[in-house]
Amino acid sequence: MKGKLALGASALTIGLLTLSVAHADSYQVTKLVPGSAFHGVHGLAVDKAGKLFAGSVAGAALYEVDRAAGTAKIAVPTPEGMADDIAIAPDGTMAWTAFLTGDLYARKGDGPIKKLASGLPGINSLAFRKDGRLYATQVFLGDALYEIDVEGAKPPRKIMEKMGGLNGFEFGPDDKLYGPLWFKGQIVKVDVDKGELSVVADGFKVPAAANFDSKGNLWALDTALGQLVKIDPKTGAKQIAAQLKPALDNLAIDASDRIFVSNMADNGIQEVDPATGAAKQVIIGKLAFPGGIGVVSDGGKDTIYIADVFAYRTVDGASGEVREVARMHADGTTLEYPMSATAKGDEVILSSWFTGTVQTIDRKTGQSRDMLHGFKAPYDAIRLGDGKLLVAELGTKSLVEVSGEHGKDRKAIATDLAGPVGLVLGKDNAVYVSEAFAGQISKIDPATGAKTVVAKDLKMPEGIALAPSGKLIVAEVGAKRVVEVDPASGSVTEIAGNLPIGLVGAPGLPPTNMPTGVGVGAGGTIYVSSDIENAIYKIEKK
Structure with missing residues (x-):
């Protein structure tokens, strides 16, 4: 549904799922970081x-x-x-x-x-x-x-x-x-x-x-x-x-x-x-090929942490200034083609489906803490409340709990997921996962692995983040829009449409290709990575 087709508080109910569209003029979309021509340049x-x-x-x-x-x-x-x-x-x-x-x-x-x-x-x-x-x-x-x-x-x-x-x-x-x-x-x-x-x-x-x-x-x-x-x-x-x-x-x-x-x-x-x-x-480009992002707010200032495939970078949420923390192949640097990022507290977690790696980084110093190998197309990773890592493995259709020294202990807590791409920990300590191929957002109990479908009939949902209100912000790549999902009612509200997201991958690559990232600051500002333009967009309430 497009914003221009619905005015006011219009809504359409299909079964248990409620779709609604926000006022077309409720949000302002601006380009925070400009795009560039290539998606990594080689020969x-x-x-x-x-x-x-x-x-x-x-x-x-x-x-x-x-x-x-x-x-x-x-x-x-x-x-x-x-x-x-x-x-x-x-x-x-x-x-x-x-x-x-x-x-x-x-x-x-x-x-x-x-x-x-x-x-x-x-x-x-x-x-x-x-x-x-x-x-x-x-x-x-x-x-x-x-x-x-x-x-x-x-x-x-x-x-x-x-x-x-x-x-x-x-x-x-x-x-x-x-x-x-x-x-x-x-x-x-x-x-x-x-x-x-x-x-x-x-x-x-x-x-x-x-x-x-x-x-x-x-x-x-x-x-x-x-x-x-x-x-x-x-x-x-x-x-x-x-x-x-x-x-x-x-x-x-x-x-x-x-x-x-x-x-x-x-x-x-x-x-x-x-x-x-x-x-x-x-x-030259400000960014190389941005994928997943994480956002941390310090003293009212938002900082965006970007898995930029050929580099790991940060962006000032106010000015758009890009700062490079590490780049691929640099002597003495530990980095393996990061494609997704989450950030919380003093930690940033990078993952790469291409190299099968999950890396933890000290958010303040930028130093690598650990590099974990052997995952099967990991698309995202978060830290659970008990300190364990949880990894979305597209290759096994599972959520994998990781613990022990250098992540040696691994077990699947949820299986048969249809394209697990994005992860976020809710205020209720449940895990919310975007199942891109099923077009749904699911809630997983990390203790039992029990799954509940929260929202469905979405088109290739990928990046997912938690808003201060407790709502979920989702990059619905197939519809080229960002939506808000109420985890309690399952209602889906469009926030911004016609976004340049969803770069089509070459044959042999996962349909999800580069994950489109979303992040939310403490004040509710939403940030979205554009894999088509290599840009970062900022979405604010007017």
Whole structure:
């Protein structure tokens, strides 16, 4: 139901469920944190015309970047557009890797998209030889180097495996493949005809990519240290050319030897002058890809804690100022692609369905307290009154109670839930869970596991928070709105509609994709994360 269709205190009763719509002018919706173009940015490539292209895995799209305007537009949308790396063939054909789905695609100009390979989970980096032959690697979800048939008629030919994570690579002037071994801290060269590998340079923390300029210089990125490094490919001598921020992912060098570097956590691309090391921001975001959020009010001031996938950040609820606490891949940082966050007291709890982790963090210092592994697609986690953790496991359709040293004791207290995504502890100490696939909000007794459906007939409810009144605030993603649910009566009232939430995930990802987060301050102000815009919205009563 849309607000404009109902005036005053109108209501519609269907069985035991009451739906109502608040006054259209009762709430004011403002954008607290502006959005950005990508949803994490990875592979880069520059074509012969000088156009810059960028890929996003989580956003499942391939973009063309306007360097002058600092903007980006989608060149290949989801699902085929997912791109961890991009390469341009001598004849201008563009190829890219869909990391999560295990597919490799190609397209020449504006022609049809052709799938060249499939069934390669973790397909990551790729490069064309001067003769047009194509090579690609699996990294993280595999560890192998293949030759790919550019016609897509033959299966990939495996050349090597167990190399150590051969990431963003390129063929050098000697027709050898040069690239980083992510897990070994080395830059190596590979004779793809003989299947032989040798070390070019060593001593990197986490090397992510390597490319040549027109003069034969080799440039590499260290993602953990945030460095652009110049390498002599003959001697292995290294020189730090630019000090940037960690979470670097890929680089591309154009015909004028301008170096472009992508940064996952900044959701941005920089142009680096190789002579001076000066970096110019081409495009950047305040946030990378916000998911679940938690809100804590101190002295009347709301602070929003954001699981930003490639970073953990906070936002001032009044000014919208963004503060970074930690970012992925930074040296000495403990963080694993956070996708949901809850905050209460002196603790923030982050969870990631992708890595199967739940992390507890000291809210005031930002220091990690514990990192728990082995969960099956955890979508949210909260602290119960008795000190135990409760985790919503989408993979097992369960709520899992966690206790003991480093969370070693785990037991399901509620099972057969239809897409458990969001959790919140009510004033009655009952747990309320959003069951996205069933379209309902359920109440769980943490002592017995007994379940009572509180509200139903919702469209993909995800994030859930407790208002000062005791009502539940829910992100109803399928209807692109935020609603208030009365846990006593089950009545559902629309608070704000037409919100940019509910980014469609690529095939193979959970239908819930990135959880849309909601949080409520002590004064009743509601905050919502937009996974479509990478923004944070603020909803207040007028």
